[in-house]
Amino acid sequence: MNAIAGTEPEDLNALDDDSFRLVVRRWIEANYPPELRNPPKRLHWEENNPWYFKLAEKGWLCPGWPREYGGLGLGPIKQIIFTEELERWGCARSNDHGIIMLGPLLIRYGSEEQKKYYLPKILSGEHVWCQGYSEPNSGSDLASLRTSAVLDGDEYVVNGQKIWTTLASDANWIFLLVRTDPTAKKQEGISFLLVDMNTPGITVRPIINLEMHDEFCEVFFDNVRVPKANLVGQLNKGWDMAKALLSFERIYLGSPRQSAYALTRLKQLAEKMGVFEDPSFATTYAKLRTDFEDLKALYGRYVEVLKRGQPLGADVSQLKIVQSELFQRITETMMAIAAENAGLMEPMEGNRNLNPAGLYIQARPTTIYGGTSEIQRNIIAKNVLGLPG
Amino acid sequence: MNAIAGTEPEDLNALDDDSFRLVVRRWIEANYPPELRNPPKRLHWEENNPWYFKLAEKGWLCPGWPREYGGLGLGPIKQIIFTEELERWGCARSNDHGIIMLGPLLIRYGSEEQKKYYLPKILSGEHVWCQGYSEPNSGSDLASLRTSAVLDGDEYVVNGQKIWTTLASDANWIFLLVRTDPTAKKQEGISFLLVDMNTPGITVRPIINLEMHDEFCEVFFDNVRVPKANLVGQLNKGWDMAKALLSFERIYLGSPRQSAYALTRLKQLAEKMGVFEDPSFATTYAKLRTDFEDLKALYGRYVEVLKRGQPLGADVSQLKIVQSELFQRITETMMAIAAENAGLMEPMEGNRNLNPAGLYIQARPTTIYGGTSEIQRNIIAKNVLGLPG
């Protein structure tokens, strides 16, 4: 049943992949607000919610969730096609932490009560979630987190600070990793807690990033009282639950979409700057294009793993390395051919797609977030190549 | 006094630098065997000794040694000019371990007897020296060496193995770092020993390298008895003496000469292959040329340090990094433009200067020998940037 619209969604799984793609494509093209195509920055909730509610109404907000919980129950390949079509049309990424991260986690680890209470509110857009994992002194070393939750009667009292919390200023709920056993070893003693952002003691402070955008926030917790019932899964087992969700993140961060977008922009910029006749640029461009196609081929292999229902191994980290470094190289080439235009803050001559500096800056953190390139290389060296610690 | 020719050499130090350069250049051009210009591989003693003796006869074999020991007593800048002129004319490097390494070490640390006995024999070419430092299990970690010398009566008994011993098969003497105190910490307990290669128990086995050349050797010591008098300096203090000599090596290994040679070859190859009209190659070439000129400028700064009589700091390691990596990049570009010719063993169509594969292979070990690029970066990180261990 569709928990929101009350109508049974068509069984999209019954379609073959190509037909599915076409159905999705047609609907997106007909329904996506044209002025929001290819936004240069991550949209805020108030900008993006018309599209969010349109997806919700159609029953397509959570394509990966099982049908019994209001999702489309799509298999991995159809999920990827769905994402590809959104990306193809330049659809803005929605405030999706509830959809992508929390929903699947609750479905797997949540109590029946929690599922019944929270999932419909995600599907309806009543709860907009953000993710409270990173801390100022943890960064890539997530297991060293220090935000504490101490049981006091029927409530946990939370104290500490989260950082890099994407769109926290738009969210009304946050899911947290907190330390519930200060004496345990790093990965142990961590629990998973759901917190209403309107609880007293929470302060959100946006961080202006190099894009001059307030996508990320710091979130401070000062004696924040959270009902005991908001604990998900077992006490002190939050780390394992969160980690189980990260393998999805690893292939997501290795998707060629950013490089694809940048390569198209590079081509447009090169045409505008008239450098395609320069064989030196042609050589650089040929290298970037073949690198991109090879990345796509490598990505396709991991998609094939999913398609066969097999787990992704640690080597999926190499996708993220290749994609983020290629994305950066493409934008560096853009900066070089843009010449003096590379200095400009705003898109060139009114074409909002041509903003070399903006894209160059956007590419910078891709080798930092989701585990730096150094961390990814450490993982592969140890877990794939078997090199000693 | 000139220990060999018996005639007082002209006081070349009295000349200004430009005149000195001209004097040296004229003499080299008039005296260097034309068939030995730009040899594709390091020459063996029997090929090179006519030139060696010519230098000796002129009194120019050891330009850096003080005049009282038969050298020219040149200051650092004139020494560099001297080297530049040899390189400019494509003179083969001679069997110079006695000249460059042992001579200066004996002059500084040797006993009067040792100086009187060994130095004239270097100047005359009677003793041809090789350097026994590296061992199979030490490599860049020289201090871990294990070849032992145990005092037995008036003789040290040497057992062990040296490797990467340049032109050992041409040498009749070898200077060794040996472990004389097995209980001491790594750098301590090492002594400096002079050994006649004709002593029983020494076996020399050439190593064929990737150039298919037997420039390097393994040298095996099986109960080799060495007179106690052959110890140089204090017992167990050999490491400090050897290390003092290495700062010279570090600027020597950072000299732009290899890149200069390769760049000229690249130009000739590009002309032959007709790729100069290709703007893509022109861009690559421009980058290599400016990188080369910047290396020369950086090198010049260190020469200036020497000129002012100041010691070279640990940062001189960056010269070697820049030079070796540039040399490699130049030869990689040669391979790319040589296309199918890159596979050929022999120089292209009879021009022995055009051997892309040969030069490419020659460039490979420059990031390994004299301390790998990784070691050089470790040194700079710790000793120059002050990063923690």
Next chain:
Amino acid sequence: MSSAAGIAPYSDDQAESARMIRDSAAGYATDVARARALRFTNPGFSKDTFREMGELGWIGLAVPEAAGGSGLGMVELVTLSEELGRGLAPEPVIPATLSALLLAEAGETELLGQLLAGEAVVLTAWQDRAATLKPCLDAAATRRFIPMAAGATHFLVPTEAGLTVVEAAGADLVTEPTNDGGNLGTLRPKTYQSVGQATLGPALDKAALATAAYLLGGMEAAFAMTLAYLNTRQQFGRIIGTFQALQHKAVDVKVQIALTRAAVEQAAAALDAGTTGDAASALVSRAKARASEASMIVGQMCVQLSGGIGYTDDYDVGLYLRKAMTLAPLFGGAALHRARFVQLSPETEDA
């Protein structure tokens, strides 16, 4: 070793077929000592082994059954080539495959039969200069860069008039030694009769793709040796594989290999699935460009990671680098194939 390593874009049947090829080639794939011993000999490979390879059906692997071949696809040819590359087999199986494909298309049966049996060594003399992908059809032009020409019994010389056959005995041939211990030949033309018509493009593409796979196999073998070295060699009191700088270089090698495999297997699967024309050539170009570039990067990185020992001729890692130096430019190097890819392949859709 990694989850996606075993998941080629292959069907179960193709994967099974590839496995059988791998098994049958195992002897050659591990016998680097054999390859070492044949270096710098004349003709640089073993004619007996070449005959054995013919008997195993390898020269005709991708030749239609109707013409006497095994009628298998590029998946199988690529797998075989990879295994040959692993063992650095010097026998000119890939150049012979090119010739077999051309003879089959031309309808020449006698020489083809000898070639498929490994009794004749027929090599195609298609290029008149360095750095080209365009076959020379001028009957009077000197042909260059014929791999392993010293062992040829016949040369195929494509001309405007058709495919001509030149017997090696009595031909005006000069060979030069190559860094892998083999040789490249230069053939001055004589006039011969055409034995039929054949289109070079698709056959050259198959040779290029097989060469990419050969290089891929070599990269994996060299990298395996290097990892073993990193896991045993000690310096400064530590296994050197614990040094992060070396670990990260090793990862970069691994990534190059992964990208090469992705490109090679994607092209093989697509060709077998019926992709032809520009689309096929574009895929081949991408695979060969990647393999040519990666094999040099991987070869030199493996030498560097092996330290001094890597620079000795005794150590096998260097053999892989020398093979890459020789093979990377054959059937087109990285720059040439990248330029062709861009020319042939439609742009990615605007996003």
Next chain:
Amino acid sequence: MSSAAGIAPYSDDQAESARMIRDSAAGYATDVARARALRFTNPGFSKDTFREMGELGWIGLAVPEAAGGSGLGMVELVTLSEELGRGLAPEPVIPATLSALLLAEAGETELLGQLLAGEAVVLTAWQDRAATLKPCLDAAATRRFIPMAAGATHFLVPTEAGLTVVEAAGADLVTEPTNDGGNLGTLRPKTYQSVGQATLGPALDKAALATAAYLLGGMEAAFAMTLAYLNTRQQFGRIIGTFQALQHKAVDVKVQIALTRAAVEQAAAALDAGTTGDAASALVSRAKARASEASMIVGQMCVQLSGGIGYTDDYDVGLYLRKAMTLAPLFGGAALHRARFVQLSPETEDA
């Protein structure tokens, strides 16, 4: 910090003169907060500070004494620019120097006097399009990429007829914000009378070299911040500066900075020693090419090494990257200057 760091190709007198400049600029070189506060304001710099800099003699530093300047050389201008870059000073001292050199050559004294005093902000509108080193002399052409144009009182517009002066008040000027918090102007032409003749080439070279030095100062400041971060930040229970991968990246930054300094100081010393013409331009091109490229590499590496904090606008390292993004292409980027170097500089002698 390093033995060669203090050994420029400078004479003792030059070194002493440079030291004095450094001392006098120390206030601006350390006050990044001042530069931060001026970002995205109008006109993006402080006119009061510009006047102070005029009073300190900085705008006329390299202008002949006869024309009212300090008559110092490129060594001093380069040193000053480096210090300004360290503190990210947004005042258009380098563009103003270019204008002052041109006015002095043209023999215009009144406006020059105001400029040297920092009372007038005179900017030269020399280029009509992106990616060029060739001044546009077409009086009718629109002039683009005029740095800090929003604060100009006058523009110098070189034309075939000579140097013309345009008052900013009433000029047809559009400005666009730049990533460093400043702006670039586009000026549509009007007809003005020439105030005299001036050759642009040598003056543009001096501006390019000074810009290279500004970028050098910025690189050093950003790197110093990054080293401090590496020495304090902990992850996985260790100071992150102990990780070899980060150490080696830091060394690569250090090498880029060392090469930039070598190129910049070599060019400055040579110009002051009387090198002119193509030889001078070649040296300038090398310095600017290196600085433009290195400043981007160093900027982005310092952001990467600083992790998440490096990506926040609050952290100063990002300011240096944004400055490099803006300044690296001004007065010619890396590719343009490299091409000019090869064109102007004789080949190295054959070895």
